Amino acid sequence: MRPVVAGIDVGGTRIKAGLVFQDGTVLARRQWATEPNRGPNRVVGRLAADMRTMAQEAGVSWEDVVGVGAGWPAFLDMGTGRIIEAANLRWRDVPILAMMERELGKPVVIDNDGNVAALGEAWIGAGRGAKTALCVTVGTGIGGGIVLDGRIYRGAAATAGEIGHVPMKPDGEPCTCGRRGCLETLASATALVREGRRRGLRGPGGEGVLSTQDLFELVRRGDERAADVIREATFWLGRGLASAANLLNPDIIILGGGVSRAGDLWFRPLEEEFRRWALPLVAENCRLTPAFLGEEAGMLGAAGLAWQRANGGFAVSPSDAV
Numbered sequence: 001m002r003p004v005v006a007g008i009d010v011g012g013t014r015i016k017a018g019l020v021f022q023d024g025t026v027l028a029r030r031q032w033a034t035e036p037n038r039g040p041n042r043v044v045g046r047l048a049a050d051m052r053t054m055a056q057e058a059g060v061s062w063e064d065v066v067g068v069g070a071g072w073p074a075f076l077d078m079g080t081g082r083i084i085e086a087a088n089l090r091w092r093d094v095p096i097l098a099m100m101e102r103e104l105g106k107p108v109v110i111d112n113d114g115n116v117a118a119l120g121e122a123w124i125g126a127g128r129g130a131k132t133a134l135c136v137t138v139g140t141g142i143g144g145g146i147v148l149d150g151r152i153y154r155g156a157a158a159t160a161g162e163i164g165h166v167p168m169k170p171d172g173e174p175c176t177c178g179r180r181g182c183l184e185t186l187a188s189a190t191a192l193v194r195e196g197r198r199r200g201l202r203g204p205g206g207e208g209v210l211s212t213q214d215l216f217e218l219v220r221r222g223d224e225r226a227a228d229v230i231r232e233a234t235f236w237l238g239r240g241l242a243s244a245a246n247l248l249n250p251d252i253i254i255l256g257g258g259v260s261r262a263g264d265l266w267f268r269p270l271e272e273e274f275r276r277w278a279l280p281l282v283a284e285n286c287r288l289t290p291a292f293l294g295e296e297a298g299m300l301g302a303a304g305l306a307w308q309r310a311n312g313g314f315a316v317s318p319s320d321a322v
């Protein structure tokens, strides 16, 4: 039997898990509801049981699983393996690493969800072969992760890559982080919808509801107010990406999340703004590209993390890591 690891991506509503070979191919996948209100003990207990069932159904003895990687939607203390706070799960101060190792009976490595998704894309997604990848997810909020030479860059308190909270506009809208005018308040899906409503836009049916899909549909129909909303959001995001790129000089910026699915209507003005504000040498050597792995980026990145740990935990480039 070829060696295999388990990758687990824990979201606020669903847990996605898989058994993954060293070359990134998936042997088995499974997902189920997170049900965080049952509390950490029940959630981790169910997780361990479901992982064993998945392995059994795939014809793998759990004893043969080399290790487990997991992404949590949380601020983590990487030194002690604790969840400091997981706002989406409404959990605080949970010794998650010890709980997982006890229940799963395997070496476990954890990181936050943005970081594992970035590692997944850098390893076997849009960033395959890149040396320095910045991964940005534009959805309800804006998240991100940085992968340097095949390894997640975490920073002093494991919060590196939080591009959504780069301060942009001093008198801007309040942000979930308690400050004002962060990039997230100017360019996330939430911001697009808020600005659309402010300009009196409604969904195509005329009902009061407006989604980002509605907004892009209005742009397609030639609505100037909707086009303004997109121009403004891509202006800020393009500047934000250029700031990050001038600092990091990445060879690739990978864009994922719900808003990125709008395609060229969003991507083209964004890339123009990015190239306007990035230093020429930075812009010339940086590709902007849509994410490739979609919903599986987190699960695959978590598996990639488990493989890095299994292979000795030292720096390895994405292409030869696994």
Ligand SMILES: [Zn+2]
Binding pocket: 164, 165, 175, 176, 177, 178, 179, 182, 184
């Ligand atoms: Zn913020």
